[in-house]
Amino acid sequence: MSLSSFFKGVAFLAAFSLSAGAAMAQEAPKLNEKQRAKGIADAPAMIKGAGVPCDPADAYYIGESTTKTADGKTVKIQVVEVTCKAGGGYILDKNPSSGVVEQRNCTQAFSQNAANTKQIKCVLPGNKEHYAWLTPLVKPYDATCTVEKARWLGQIAEQKTNRYEYGCQGSAGGLIDVPYAPNTNAPNFINCLIAKGNSACSYTTAEQATQRLQPIAKQAKASCVVEKARWLARDTDKNADYYEIGCAGQPGFIVQTSPALVYQATFDCSQAKAIGGCQYTDASQAQAGAREAYANRLKVTGLPCTVSDYTVLGVENAGLKRELVEYKCPEQKWGLAVFLPPAGSAAKAEVMDCFTMVARRQTCGYVPKSALDQQMDVLIKGAKKDCDVQQVNYLGRGDADSVLVEIACTNKRGYVGAVSKSRAGFDDVVACTIAKNRKYPIQCEIPGNGTYVPPAGATND
Structure with a gap:
């Protein structure tokens, strides 16, 4: 799993870069019609110059301020507030000499004012x-969520986004990065x-954030009443987040979700x-x-298996x-792996041993391929005698749970065959030349x- 810290590479502005408004007085101007x-x-014209999406519904000329340019000259800045018919409003600062219009939305301006009342x-109403x-x-x-409060946290320049915290009416809020x-x-x-440090939520309590995972926990395990929760990691390759869930009065588990908190999978601790x-x-x-x-789930197969260990190898995409679960048990000499259907599914379980697993290009952890190759050496000697196995190529699954194999001997003899379901012999085995001639x-x-x-006079069978 390729895991990375969510905030890796994120750079927040340590200080806000303010335009002419920084020099304005604390008192808001009294509105007048002129x-x-x-x-x-x-x-x-100022909206067009700023390049912001706004169909103006109202506007107010706040006045003029002064600022210094890079070469030390003092220039006047015209400041206008606008209300948009849709979306948030803005404060626009225009430099008449350059024509440049800078903007900040009203949520950003509110947050800056909260930090510095100047x-x-x-x-505007x-x-x-x-x-x-x-x-x-x-x-x-x-x-x-209906947002009832928000604050601007800063700009992530390398991602070209602004980060905001929002609070919801009667429920947990969150953070949102807006491009x-x-x-x-x-x-x-x-x-x-997930939010930590400078981005830690102030409108949402830890309890509210935890309870937000209750519906996801119910999807994972219906009996779980969420008592605790924490974010563990993000898998950037899968675009997935992992949370630990602590349940009241029973063991917890791990849930995998999308970044938008859509349930994906469950894992035990x-x-x-x-x-x-x-x-x-x-x-x-x-x-x-x-x-x-997992031992109880195995009972649907009817196979004898005293489970001493198990490994979940994956889930069908x-x-x-x-x-796909591999089991370790003494009753299954050649290993046991089972495709187990999810709860409530009408799908059937599919049973394989490690011969079949290798033939399907999947390795077993409890029975190594070397043990399978040793059994092939025993079986081919029983069928053809003059063969010390040098290499085995597992070709696939045959009829009646047989396994199709190719065997290379140290003396250059070679064979293809079907290993029987019992794995105690071959259903059929022929030399490479015969397989080729008979297609x-x-x-x-x-x-x-x-x-x-x-x-001379002998055959290569």
Whole structure:
């Protein structure tokens, strides 16, 4: 698993770069119709110059301020606030000499004013709820949220996004990274359990953030009442987050979700070492409980197996979504691996030994390939005698659970055959030359295999 810290490479602005508003007085200007009329007249050109998406509904000319250019000259800046018919409002700063218009939205201005009351904040009635523009952006990630407060946390320049924290009416909020031009990516939601340091949530309690995972935990295990939760890691290759869930009165587990908190998969704590392990559930207890659970699931196959260990090898990416589980038990000499269907599925379990697993290009952990090759040496000697196995090529699964193999001998003899279901002999085995002459569906593929030249009068069978 390729895991990386979520905030790796993220650089927040340590200090906000403010325009002319920094020099304005703390008191908001008293609204008058002349300044409103001038603001309405100036707004369209300033909106166009700033490049912000805004169809103006109201505007107000705040006044002039001064700032110094890079060469030390003092220039006047014209400052206008606008309210947009859709989306948030803005404060626009225009440098008449250069024509450059800088902008910050009202949520950013509100946050800067909260940190330093000398900063301008939006005062038009239409901008009073400066955070309302975030609600439609948040809905795809949190359908129940109506944003009731928000603050600007800073700009992530390398990602061309602004980061905001939002609070919801009666429920947990979160963080959202909103792209700015020329970035056209979708906004990125961040759960408060992930947010740390300067980005830690202040509108959402740890309990609220934890309870946000309750519906996901129910999908993983219906009986779990979430008591604790924490974010473990993000797998950037899978675009997945991993959370530990602590359940009231029973062992917890790990859930895998999308970054937008859509449930994907469940893992028990015995499988969590690679991503930091569980803190809310004893690992040895989890291992014993999980082993018992997987042993019980194996009963559907009817195979004898006293399970001493098991390994979940993966989950089918499509179709039946069955888990591939390898079991260790003394009754199954050649190993046991089973495709187990999920609970409630009508799919059937599929049983394989390690001969079949290797033929399907999947290795076993409890029965090494070397042990399988040794058995092939025993079987070929029983069938052809004059063969010390040099190499075995497992070709696939044949009829009646046979395994198709190619065997290369040290004396250049070579054979293809079907190992019987019992793995105690061959259903059929022929020399490479015979398989070729008779155009068998399986052929010798190992370079040089079957090139043995028999003495005069003998056959290469």
